[in-house]
Amino acid sequence: MTNILPKKSLRDLKPYRPAVAENKNEDVIRLSVNEGALGPSPKAQKAIQEWSKQKHLFHRYPDQIDHNLIYEISRLYALSEDNIVLGNGSDDLIQLICNTFLDPGDEGIYTEYGFLVFPQAIKIAGGIPVKAKDANFTVSLENIQKSITNRTKIIFLANPNNPTGTMLGSLSIESFIKRVRSDILIILDSAYAEYVDNDNYSDGAKFVEVFRNVIMLRTFSKLHALASLRLGWAYCPIEIANILKSVRAPFSVNSLASYAGIAALKDREFQKLSISHNAKYRAWIFNKLKQYQIDFIPSEANFFLLNFKSEEQASGALEYLEKNKIYVRGMQPYNLKTYLRVSIGTEIEMQKFLDCLLSFLGNKS
Ligand SMILES: Cc1ncc(COP(=O)(O)O)c(C=O)c1O
Numbered sequence: 575m576t577n578i579l580p581k582k583s584l585r586d587l588k589p590y591r592p593a594v595a596e597n598k599n600e601d602v603i604r605l606s607v608n609e610g611a612l613g614p615s616p617k618a619q620k621a622i623q624e625w626s627k628q629k630h631l632f633h634r635y636p637d638q639i640d641h642n643l644i645y646e647i648s649r650l651y652a653l654s655e656d657n658i659v660l661g662n663g664s665d666d667l668i669q670l671i672c673n674t675f676l677d678p679g680d681e682g683i684y685t686e687y688g689f690l691v692f693p694q695a696i697k698i699a700g701g702i703p704v705k706a707k708d709a710n711f712t713v714s715l716e717n718i719q720k721s722i723t724n725r726t727k728i729i730f731l732a733n734p735n736n737p738t739g740t741m742l743g744s745l746s747i748e749s750f751i752k753r754v755r756s757d758i759l760i761i762l763d764s765a766y767a768e769y770v771d772n773d774n775y776s777d778g779a780k781f782v783e784v785f786r787n788v789i790m791l792r793t794f795s796k797l798h799a800l801a802s803l804r805l806g807w808a809y810c811p812i813e814i815a816n817i818l819k820s821v822r823a824p825f826s827v828n829s830l831a832s833y834a835g836i837a838a839l840k841d842r843e844f845q846k847l848s849i850s851h852n853a854k855y856r857a858w859i860f861n862k863l864k865q866y867q868i869d870f871i872p873s874e875a876n877f878f879l880l881n882f883k884s885e886e887q888a889s890g891a892l893e894y895l896e897k898n899k900i901y902v903r904g905m906q907p908y909n910l911k912t913y914l915r916v917s918i919g920t921e922i923e924m925q926k927f928l929d930c931l932l933s934f935l936g937n938k939s
Contacts, residue, residue: 587697603899609796614799618800622834636828644658743774747778769852805831
């Protein structure tokens with residue numbers, strides 16, 4: 575029995591362990607974690623092989639600030655290099671932001687059906703997570719505003735949102751930012767930005783350039799399909815970028831991730847292919863679901879929510895799919911008990927998923 579306890583604010587912390595399928599074998603269909611359907615770009619794969627042959631690099635620490643990677647990010651997204659902060663996945667940056675800006679008792683607002691890492695990170699940092707209700711499965715800026723108190727320090731929102739896949743338009747986000755006190759940090763998590771096909775959408779970079787209290791977060795885990803290497807970045811006002819750079823761990827991005835990330839950023843052809851693949855099979859599955867009158871929430875991202883008639887039916891479908899080696903995500907942790915979240919996979923995976931779903935519904939409904 576140890577006398578060493580975590581700090582008081584963490585004694586009731588429940589671990590956030592997303593129910594991803596542990597099974598990564600090639601014979602299973604993993605539609606549970608919104609990973610890029612086509613895997614990484616062939617150029618990134620080649621870079622990984624090349625890097626691993628350079629044995630003289632393994633025992634060397636990575637660069638503390640990886641200017642080559644930052645340069646490629648800034649080129650692809652037309653952003654200023656000084657304002658980019660790299661991290662070991664965007665999860666790492668979410669925690670870094672909370673640890674940096676929250677004093678004990680400060681409130682951090684997150685959204686009802688939003689990414690569960692946000693409240694977890696707020697709590698770990700010693701802050702108080704405050705939930706703002708969604709409206710019609712979409713982030714409600716009004717409800718966020720109503721949740722603001724004089725202790726509010728941070729607001730997290732993902733756009734498009736995970737797990738609902740819904741998005742907010744650029745104009746409403748802009749007028750929201752203008753209404754919020756300038757000493758509250760607004761974090762726009764744009765992990766799924768590239769998949770959005772909607773003229774009203776903005777990834778939020780332009781707000782970072784105008785307002786001094788906005789951060790945009792991005793990841794290499796989705797479009798660039800490098801989830802295993804853990805790579806993410808934040809685009810911040812310069813003062814915030816400098817603070818984050820001084821607080822973060824000195825070697826928070828590993829050399830292999832950076833090398834592969836650079837190759838992925840340069841492979842514009844593959845990015846286009848991944849985006850068009852996602853758009854095609856997202857439209858395809860939505861059409862099929864409509865055809866079979868299966869309820870779902872239309873999404874702007876590389877996943878969507880399927881709605882079942884009851885909690886039992888949803889968990890029955892999850893089990894049935896799993897028995898057939900198809901992994902999707904149960905939504906109990908989000909209190910969306912009749913829903914399952916499904917990522918867009920390859921053509922064959924989507925067909926198998928649909929066949930299996932129809933066979934389940936045919937048997938059970
Ligand atoms: C909204 C959102 N932000 C961040 C992440 C995590 O990204 P990373 O793999 O870079 O930590 C995810 C992953 O599912 C996500 O859905």
